[in-house]
Amino acid sequence: MITVINRLTVHGDTATFEKVLSGITDHMSTQPGFLSHRLHRSLNHPEIYIETAEWTDAQSHRQAMTADAFREKVRALSSLATPEPDIFETLEEAGGGLG
Known part of the structure; x- marks a missing residue:
């Protein structure tokens, strides 16, 4: 299992x-290998979000990210936020x- 952590x-x-x-x-949740997703927002800096997603493996995540459908959806995000993604084990x- 791998975890994608993305600061936006x-x-x-x-x-x-x-x-x-x-x-x-x-x-993304419909793609093969997807396991879970969480979105966090900073209380001190509300413009900063942390997104985590768990995938069965890096290859499944990579395939989902290179699909045309993903690229189309992510284009709209680029005008709203600056992403800093990475993959972690x-x-x-x-x-x-x-308690």
């Missing part, structure tokens, strides 16, 4: 950004809950 700095309207990103997420994980 929004320089457009955040509501529009969230709507466009939701459409991309809907599309999990080295350590801890469980547990509060």
Whole structure:
């Protein structure tokens, strides 16, 4: 399993950004190898978002990103935010809950 972590700095309207990103997420969630997605927003800097997605493997993620349908959807995002994506492997994980 791999995790894609994408820091997005929004320089457009955040509501529009969230709507466009939701459409991309809907599309990606139907692709082979997709496992999960989360979107986080900074409380201190509300223009900064962190998106995480888990995929079975890097090749599945790469294939989904190179498809024409993905490229069409992501074009609208480029005018609203600056992405800084990278792919990570999990080295350590801890469980547990509060109290």
